[in-house]
Every structure is written in structure tokens, then in C-alpha cells.
Amino acid sequence: MKEQDPIVFVIDDDRMIRDGLQSLIRSVGLRVETFASAQDFLGAKRPDTPACLVLDVRMPGLSGLDLQLKLRDDGIPIPIIFITGHGDIPMSVRAMKEGAHEFLTKPVRGQDLLDSVQKALASDRALRQERREANEIRARFESLTPREKEVLELVVAGLLNKQIADQLGMSELTVKTHRAHVMEKTQAESLAHLVRMSEKLKTATRK
Amino acid sequence: MGRRIDAPSVVRAVARYALALALVTLALLISLAFQNSIGNPFWFFFSAAVILSTWLGGTGPGWLAVIYSTLAVMYYFMPPLHRFAVTPRELPYFVTFVACEIGVTQLISWRRHTEDVLRRARDELEVRVAERTAEIKRQMAEQRRTEETLQATRAELARAARITTIGELTASIAHEVNQPLAAVVANADACVAWLSRETPDLAEARSAAERATQGATRASEVIVRIRSLITKATPEKSKVQINQVIEQTAAVAERQAANNHVAIKLELSPDLPVVVGDSIQLQQVILNLVVNGIEAMTTVTDRPKMLILRTEPENKNQIRVSVQDTGIGLTEEVKGRLFEPFFTTRSKGMGMGLSISRSIIEAHGGRLWAESNGSDGATFQFTLPNEDSPGI
Numbered sequence: 001m002k003e004q005d006p007i008v009f010v011i012d013d014d015r016m017i018r019d020g021l022q023s024l025i026r027s028v029g030l031r032v033e034t035f036a037s038a039q040d041f042l043g044a045k046r047p048d049t050p051a052c053l054v055l056d057v058r059m060p061g062l063s064g065l066d067l068q069l070k071l072r073d074d075g076i077p078i079p080i081i082f083i084t085g086h087g088d089i090p091m092s093v094r095a096m097k098e099g100a101h102e103f104l105t106k107p108v109r110g111q112d113l114l115d116s117v118q119k120a121l122a123s124d125r126a127l128r129q130e131r132r133e134a135n136e137i138r139a140r141f142e143s144l145t146p147r148e149k150e151v152l153e154l155v156v157a158g159l160l161n162k163q164i165a166d167q168l169g170m171s172e173l174t175v176k177t178h179r180a181h182v183m184e185k186t187q188a189e190s191l192a193h194l195v196r197m198s199e200k201l202k203t204a205t206r207k
Numbered sequence: 208m209g210r211r212i213d214a215p216s217v218v219r220a221v222a223r224y225a226l227a228l229a230l231v232t233l234a235l236l237i238s239l240a241f242q243n244s245i246g247n248p249f250w251f252f253f254s255a256a257v258i259l260s261t262w263l264g265g266t267g268p269g270w271l272a273v274i275y276s277t278l279a280v281m282y283y284f285m286p287p288l289h290r291f292a293v294t295p296r297e298l299p300y301f302v303t304f305v306a307c308e309i310g311v312t313q314l315i316s317w318r319r320h321t322e323d324v325l326r327r328a329r330d331e332l333e334v335r336v337a338e339r340t341a342e343i344k345r346q347m348a349e350q351r352r353t354e355e356t357l358q359a360t361r362a363e364l365a366r367a368a369r370i371t372t373i374g375e376l377t378a379s380i381a382h383e384v385n386q387p388l389a390a391v392v393a394n395a396d397a398c399v400a401w402l403s404r405e406t407p408d409l410a411e412a413r414s415a416a417e418r419a420t421q422g423a424t425r426a427s428e429v430i431v432r433i434r435s436l437i438t439k440a441t442p443e444k445s446k447v448q449i450n451q452v453i454e455q456t457a458a459v460a461e462r463q464a465a466n467n468h469v470a471i472k473l474e475l476s477p478d479l480p481v482v483v484g485d486s487i488q489l490q491q492v493i494l495n496l497v498v499n500g501i502e503a504m505t506t507v508t509d510r511p512k513m514l515i516l517r518t519e520p521e522n523k524n525q526i527r528v529s530v531q532d533t534g535i536g537l538t539e540e541v542k543g544r545l546f547e548p549f550f551t552t553r554s555k556g557m558g559m560g561l562s563i564s565r566s567i568i569e570a571h572g573g574r575l576w577a578e579s580n581g582s583d584g585a586t587f588q589f590t591l592p593n594e595d596s597p598g599i
Contacts, residue, residue: 014386016422020393023415027400027408058382085385107389110396 006050006121007031038062052120057084079120134204151178227260227268231275266316383429390422450475456493469512480593484571492564496530496587503534529588537579
């Protein structure tokens, strides 16, 4: 298996369940790593690859919900599939509000779990892709000079060259030059492309 | 004497002294008027004036009347007349008169004083009696309230203990059994998945199947453990007078019954044989049936809510206890599932009460069953073997 292959982390204090889930997930060709506690998981090295977490809610020590909050606070975005023995509604609501990917009750049907895992991995893959793109765009945008950034803002806001020139107190020709530099540095193919990239960057920063 | 003048005290005092002066003056006038016809009548009139002054006015006006009449008698009736002097020959007579007047005043004012004290004492006593009565009434009300609270607390406690035990037991059993079942499902699913691959991986499938078996074994071990826990808890056996247990239980449930407007009626057979069992467990069973009965009558409005607890000899080896209600009764469907664990018709019920009750009665060598009274309630009854029955 390649390092870039997706990985599923299974955390459950019950060895038999842990082994069962691991075997089940491995049977569809996915890489699995198991942990007996949330602490063990936090202490382990995690490869930079699409991943998801299959997490028992009720565990001694750090509970599943505690781990979810800790990961969120540490800025580690990883989709979580919760497994609970008692279909406790307030608990599941809380977990879903905090962004849990799925909430399954024990005993979990194998196919349900595998479907959830696939969906979670796909979502993580997409998120990672988005983050990577956003990072690339950010790098390009950051290579702009302060003046070019000002021009970019106004261009994206839909202003005409003449209006930009008025607002920034420069000649229309200078604006055109800056604008050409912006298009070149950001590798924008068109005005629409530039606007899309700028929006993407803003969304990613907000997240 | 009982009169009281409701005027300020100064006015009252002046009036009393004025009364004394007026009375003595009246005595003087009458004495003077009758002087010639009756001889020396002043004795009588002045004494009367002094007595009345003291009696109506009190000690001060009494003394004023004494002095005034002494002077008047001295002036008008004692030789030498019309002078404030007495001849030596008349002195003993005059002194006797004055002494009598003084004596009468003293006597009457002493009497008045005693009466005053007495009256005050009586008034005080009345006030104290009233206060004390109120106090006692208050204490009694408080005691009654305390008793009611105590009763309520006791009933609540019995119920809470029952529910807590059952609730905790249920939650823990559910978790203990569910854990290995989850392992069985996960491993069995894994096994199937390994077998369904294009080239089935038999080694993986085998080890998953083995883990599934282990999980199932663990689940059955949990159940064996729970069963031994329950049966181990059973024998705490002693001789039990079932009527006593029923009376205690009825007392515990009384408040809940009253709150639901249910009348509890005991029809206990006086000559029941002793049974052998755990009186606490039997009380739990009866309480459970009683509470169920009360709750079955919550929605009843068209007939009296009545719960009858009855004991009777079933045959020469057994006794029978029945709890009959006038509640909503049992449909055939409900009747069939009543004793299943986790079966309940109530939103808040755990559905464990009857199933546990039945296992307790069966552990005592008896039977617990339910009968429908048509559309008019249900009867739950159980039998228990006598102390000397061959089954024990």
C-alpha cells in the first residue's frame, strides 16, 4: 500500500469489536489502524493522507465526544463516525452539531459502516483537495504587491478601470498595467476565473 | 361592681371622689332631716354612705367619705353642737363610730382589692388558656403535616428504590449484552466480506468467524452471570405471615392511592397458614401489583376506583393472594405479553415489574398470573406453598 492511500482509524476499548471492525474494513481493501483509547490515538503519528475516524462514544478515560472536541480545538479536521451502544438522542444531537459525519448504533450493520466510511473518506479527500487548492491560490495571491492587491479587490468587486483609477488616484493606464500583472501572477485565465479564485480563498479562510 | 367606666383615668378618679362627697352630703342631709323624728339616725346613713363610697369609688374616696362624715358628725350631731369638738362624755361613742367607719372602709377596700386580683388572675388565665389551646392546635397540625410528609417520603422512597434498582439493572444488562453482540455482528459481517471477495480470503474469514463465536460465548456468559446473580439473591427465607406483609404494603401505598382517589380494601382470611419466603421480595411483588392496579385506574371516571387485596387458602397446600382493580382491564393481546421483560403499556414504564415479580414468585415455588374482569378491570393473583407443604 502506498503512503497516500486513505486510512481508517478505529478507536474502541473492546478488543473483540475493534478486531471485528478492523477486519471488516480491511476486507474492502482499506488501510486500518486501531487504538484502544482516545489518548493512544492522540499520541500516535498520523500520516498526511485522507482519513476518517470510527469512534466508540462510551470509553473509559477520554470519551468519544471529548476527543471530537479536542480534535476540533486543535484544528485537526477529520470526519468522525460515532458508534454508540445506547441510541441516546441528546448525545447524538450534540455530536452531529459538533460536525460528526455519522452516528451509528451498536450493533452496527457491516454494510452501513462501510458505506459511512467510504462517504467520510470521500468527503475528507474533497476537503483536502479544496484546502490544497486554496493554499495554492493563497500563495499566488500573496505574491502580489500591496498596490496590485488593492486593484484586485476593486476588479473583483466589479468596478471598471476608469472607476478604479478615480478611486485609487492613478491613471487608467497604470490600472491596466497592474491588472495585467494580477492576471499573470494569479494565473487567471479570465476575469470570471479570477473572481472564482478570490471567492474560494475567502471561503477557505472563513472555514 | 362589674361596671367599668370608659373614660380617661383622671376624669374617672374625680368622679369617684365627687361621688363620695355627694353620698356623704346626702347622708348628712337625710340625717338632719330625720334628726327630730328618729333620734340619732346618723349612724345608719353615714355608714351607708361610707360603704357605698368605698364600694363604688375605691379606697381613696372611702377614706374621703370617712373623714367627711367624722367631721360632719362631730359638727352637727356631737355635743357641743356646731363646733368641731366632742365632749368627754360623748367621746367613747364618737370614737366607736369613727372606728366602725374606718373598719368598714378597710374591710370593703380589702374585699375590693381581693376581687380585683382575682378578676385579673381569671382574665389572665383565660388569655393563657386561649393561647395554650392555639399552641396545641398548631402543634397538632404540624405533627399531622410531618406525618403526612413522612408517609409520602416513605412511599416515594419505596418506589424510587424499586425503579432505580430495576433501571440500573436494565441499563447494565443492556450494555453488557450489547457489547459482545456488537462484536458478533462486526466479525460475522467481516467474515462474509472476506468470503465475498473475488478470491475469498479463507484465513481472514476463519479468524473473523472465530471472533464471532467468542463474542457469542461472551454474551451467553454475561447472561449466565446475571441469572446466577438473581437466583443467588433469592434465598433470604423465613416464616412469613402474608397478611402482615399485605397490611404493611397497603400502608405504604395508601398515599399514592389517596392521591389517585383509589380506595384500597383488604379482605384477608384470618386463618391462613404461614408461608416460607423473603418478606421483602414478597412485599416488592405486592407493591408492584398494587401500584400497577392504581395506575390502571388513572383514566377511569365512570365507576368507583377500588383496589381489593384478598388472601384465601387455595387448597390444603397453598394460599392465594389476589389484587383486583377496576381499571382499564386487559386486552387479549396485552394479556399474552404481560410478563415479557420490557413489555409495557405505559409511556414511563420500564416493563420489568411483572417479569421480575413472576420470577420472584416462581423462586418461592408459586405461580403468578393475570385475569381480566371483563371490561371492568383486572385481577393479578399468585399462589404460595404453605410452610409444611411437600413442595418446600
